[in-house]
Amino acid sequence: MAGIETLRKWRRDLHEVPECDFDLPQTLAYVKEQLEPMAARCDCMSVFSPARSTVCAFFDRGGSAATALRTDMDALPVREETGAPYSSRHDGRMHACGHDGHMAMALGACDWMASNPDRLARSVLVVFQPAEETTGGARQVCQSGVFERLGVDRIFGFHLWPDLPSACVATRSGALLAASNETTVEFRGRASHIAKSRQGRDALLAACMFVPEAYRFMDERSQEEPCLLKFGHMEAGEVRNQIAASARVEGSLRTFSAEMGRRCRDELPRIAKEVATEVGCTAETTFSEGYPPVVNDENVTSWAREVLSKAGIDVHDVPEPLLIAEDFSWYQQWLPGTFFLLGTGTGTPLHASTFDFDESILMRGVEVYRRLVTAPL
Amino acid sequence: MAGIETLRKWRRDLHEVPECDFDLPQTLAYVKEQLEPMAARCDCMSVFSPARSTVCAFFDRGGSAATALRTDMDALPVREETGAPYSSRHDGRMHACGHDGHMAMALGACDWMASNPDRLARSVLVVFQPAEETTGGARQVCQSGVFERLGVDRIFGFHLWPDLPSACVATRSGALLAASNETTVEFRGRASHIAKSRQGRDALLAACMFVPEAYRFMDERSQEEPCLLKFGHMEAGEVRNQIAASARVEGSLRTFSAEMGRRCRDELPRIAKEVATEVGCTAETTFSEGYPPVVNDENVTSWAREVLSKAGIDVHDVPEPLLIAEDFSWYQQWLPGTFFLLGTGTGTPLHASTFDFDESILMRGVEVYRRLVTAPL
Incomplete structure (x- = not known):
């Protein structure tokens, strides 16, 4: 040997x-x-x-x-x-x-x-x-x-x-x-000078509202069985004095059962859309195929x-x-x-x-x- | 002429x-x-x-x-x-x-x-x-x-x-x-693999929690007299599967009276610190001298x-x-x-x-x- x-x-x-x-x-x-x-x-x-x-x-x-x-x-x-x-x-x-x-x-x-x-x-x-x-x-x-x-x-x-x-x-x-799905949420709004923020649709705000909401959902799910979603990277807007027309949140979803994986991949896009709609934005959530x-x-x-x-x-x-x-x-x-x-x-x-x-x-x-x-x- | x-x-x-x-x-x-x-x-x-x-x-x-x-x-x-x-x-x-x-x-x-x-x-x-x-x-x-x-x-x-x-x-x-002060908030946390998120301190989350909180504060202030704070740019973390050790939110504060300017520059850093503390992070808020x-x-x-x-x-x-x-x-x-x-x-x-x-x-x-x-x- x-x-x-x-x-x-x-x-x-x-x-x-x-x-x-x-x-x-x-x-x-x-x-x-x-x-x-x-x-x-x-x-x-x-x-x-x-x-x-x-x-x-x-x-x-x-x-x-x-x-x-x-x-x-x-x-x-x-x-x-x-x-x-x-x-x-x-x-x-x-x-x-x-x-x-x-x-x-x-x-x-x-x-x-x-x-x-x-x-x-x-x-x-x-x-x-x-x-x-x-x-x-x-x-x-x-x-x-x-x-x-x-x-x-x-x-x-x-x-x-x-x-x-x-x-x-x-x-x-x-x-x-865990099963892993790379999770990306893109929020789209409308730019405007911040002095005319009512003319804009704030994608940065939508992203900020979404993250704690998604974490609340996952906290509840993890009472049922182990699972995790964390976002490690976020970018929104271009300059400080213009309402952000886009925001991108990148994270990873970890689940153990096929059922929980499916449920998270169904519910998270819905939460993102709901939050985005509140501030006049749209949201698109994508999951990589990932590992089982x-x-x-x-x-x-x-x-x-x-x-x-x-x-x-x-x-x-x-x-x-x-x-x-x-x-x-x-x-x-x-x-x-x-x-x-x-x-x-x-x-x-x-x-x-x-x-x-x-x-x-x-x-x-x-x-x-x-x-x-x-x-x- | x-x-x-x-x-x-x-x-x-x-x-x-x-x-x-x-x-x-x-x-x-x-x-x-x-x-x-x-x-x-x-x-x-x-x-x-x-x-x-x-x-x-x-x-x-x-x-x-x-x-x-x-x-x-x-x-x-x-x-x-x-x-x-x-x-x-x-x-x-x-x-x-x-x-x-x-x-x-x-x-x-x-x-x-x-x-x-x-x-x-x-x-x-x-x-x-x-x-x-x-x-x-x-x-x-x-x-x-x-x-x-x-x-x-x-x-x-x-x-x-x-x-x-x-x-x-x-x-x-x-x-x-308006008077204008460029406003930057830096959140500092601690990185960790997302699978060990409890070992990390999530600066991305702190920033997300701060923005709506700051907007709520400004909404209340603007009932008293016109004023505005908007963040147009945000960056947090580096990669999707690591808890963000830092987050930066950039915006601009617009006020008309010296009193309201002072009040916002006092209160916003306090709000940032409070929110950051909730998730084990620190926050530092800076205002540019700006125009009157x-x-x-x-x-x-x-x-x-x-x-x-x-x-x-x-x-x-x-x-x-x-x-x-x-x-x-x-x-x-x-x-x-x-x-x-x-x-x-x-x-x-x-x-x-x-x-x-x-x-x-x-x-x-x-x-x-x-x-x-x-x-x-």
């Missing part, structure tokens, strides 16, 4: 060359360069690309069923401020979400499987996917037909998690992470808990769903699966320009993968 | 070379070029500059008292969209506020006075000032001491006014135009009304103070004076990129000036 030095080297090499979205030439080259020598020493291992900017390693143990492991490869448009010697060499981009660590764990699992193919309980597909942070690269992997072709019937994945103690593994059965919620399969999750527990790995329970979104959810539309969180113990938030972690935790991730692919079903 | 062709030529020549603030080389050169031949034919006329980017013509009729006429010369940072053959040749700048017309009327008055110096009831100072739209060029003219030196004891000026019928002259005794209100002197205004009425010029009454600001107000801190509005009859608002007018109305302005400088006090 790859030791901590190897995992650290993989992670740091990848950390230095962050790339975004589907545009991952250096990352893809690096991952393939690590996988190919493994495949060279393991008869049952093959490396291939089922979809754009995607690499898979398949360990073929015969039989019609396989288990998938998944890592994401893309970075964020964040300017690194860790000051680490292995800092990003790509200006304005950074692995601020730990995907470099996720890749190192997946490479660690591949390395171990390439050395111990006889220990595998069944075939294993390891997916290195693009565009988790942007358009959901997971979806194209699902649509490629690779799972059906290889008989994949369950999938596992990880996300580093700063709020959990170092190397702590955690998950929960059912809803773990990450919902862990009950059977797969309890099986995984048992396997890990027998191996002496406590899987902590996440007490309530978390409001972030992850495109692992797309896989769970295709296959039952379980998404795990792995504590970094640092508290430094995901997406922060100072995000970093001690690579020793990655050993725990590889061990979890190893237990999951060797345990008989 | 200069005919309509001359007035039109002056106005259109100046319209083609709009310049802003104090930076008026072509405008100043043009104005001097017109004034100097007038001075050459009139012994009592001199042309001089009492302050930066300012030109004055003085008609010295002896005695210790003089009347001033005033025009502004600066243009606006507006991209012209009239399609007129005499459109601005200075990209992104435009005489969208009619100062080109004001200058043509002042030149017309100078031209007439240079030809009829014996008809003047007393000495006359014509002030061509910069920076009306920006920092109040009027103030530096006052501070130059030119009024004291020449014994100026009253001043008159004009603004073209789109909402009045063509060539209609109007004013009111007392408050005519344009308040017409009762005696001078009734004298002018009588003079003009005898000459067959009806001066219409402006029923209530107007909420725009003008730096003519600075002169009225030094001297009693009357500011007139002159209708363009077009309805196309001041500051609009399509602002234009038929120059025939300028004849009326010159005639008003002529009556005011020839009538005995």
